[in-house]
Amino acid sequence: xxxxxxxxxxxxxxxxxxxxxxxxxxxxxxxxxxxxxxxxxxxxxxxxxxxxxxxxxxxxxxxxxxxxxxxxxxxxxxxxxxxxxxxxxxxxxxxxxxxxxxxxxxxxxxxxxxxxxxxxxxxxxxxxxxxxxxxxxxxxxxxxxxxxxxx
Amino acid sequence: xxxxxxxxxxxxxxxxxxxxxxxxxxxxxxxxxxxxxxxxxxxxxxxxxxxxxxxxxxxxxxxxxxxxxxxxxxxxxxxxxxxxxxxxxxxxxxxxxxxxxxx
Numbered sequence: 528x529x530x531x532x533x534x535x536x537x538x539x540x541x542x543x544x545x546x547x548x549x550x551x552x553x554x555x556x557x558x559x560x561x562x563x564x565x566x567x568x569x570x571x572x573x574x575x576x577x578x579x580x581x582x583x584x585x586x587x588x589x590x591x592x593x594x595x596x597x598x599x600x601x602x603x604x605x606x607x608x609x610x611x612x613x614x615x616x617x618x619x620x621x622x623x624x625x626x627x628x629x630x631x632x633x634x635x636x637x638x639x640x641x642x643x644x645x646x647x648x649x650x651x652x653x654x655x656x657x658x659x660x661x662x663x664x665x666x667x668x669x670x671x672x673x674x675x676x677x678x
Numbered sequence: 679x680x681x682x683x684x685x686x687x688x689x690x691x692x693x694x695x696x697x698x699x700x701x702x703x704x705x706x707x708x709x710x711x712x713x714x715x716x717x718x719x720x721x722x723x724x725x726x727x728x729x730x731x732x733x734x735x736x737x738x739x740x741x742x743x744x745x746x747x748x749x750x751x752x753x754x755x756x757x758x759x760x761x762x763x764x765x766x767x768x769x770x771x772x773x774x775x776x777x778x779x780x781x
Contacts, residue, residue: 580711601713607720608713638723638730639716641701641737646712668709 531632531644535651539658541619541626545592557654577669583610593619607636681725682749687718698740
């Protein structure tokens with residue numbers, strides 16, 4: 528199967544975890560230095576993930592607080608993962624410890640799979656910290672000179 | 679040539695010059711998006727400058743030194759230029775620190 532699959536327990540309710548996708552202010556708490564998020568089916572999002580690269584997509588399914596599906600790609604010219612070319616599914620289930628989050632990223636080209644897996648591991652870790660009320664601090668993957676979000 | 683000249687691709691080549699590394703490991707070395715790292719890896723692979731080995735679902739990359747042979751002097755020069763710069767800085771700092779004995 529050509530997909531990245533990541534599962535993770537987060538010590539917070541699904542409602543809380545889901546809320547971190549709901550608007551740009553919440554999203555940027557765990558991923559990105561700038562962005563816009565229009566959370567509704569067909570709505571678009573754009574996130575400048577590290578200060579030098581915009582990811583963009585559209586929401587396909589929005590079913591709070593249990594399921595979110597969106598397309599995903601990178602706007603940079605020549606990037607093999609074009610906007611609209613891959614799909615991210617996020618399922619959130621109540622678990623005794625809080626929430627079991629499962630992320631599946633489908634339709635990535637071969638060279639992009641492991642790298643996206645590592646990227647999502649990193650950002651879901653930051654999301655988990657936020658969801659349980661913590662502060663993951665500045666993103667070490669973000670450019671030092673873009674930490675506070677320009678433009 | 680353009681493939682090799684891009685600074686981050688040069689860095690990736692340096693990482694995989696002597697050792698095979700997983701894509702995730704390579705991604706961890708850069709402060710660019712995971713999208714950008716994916717892009718650089720596919721450019722290098724499509725140019726035939728890195729070899730890829732699959733192990734289960736993971737992919738490991740290694741420089742194809744044979745394919746890179748024409749670029750090796752340039753790459754080594756660029757990589758060592760950094761070391762030279764460090765040496766220059768260190769020597770300048772030493773000189774500034776005071777007139778020690780000179781050879």
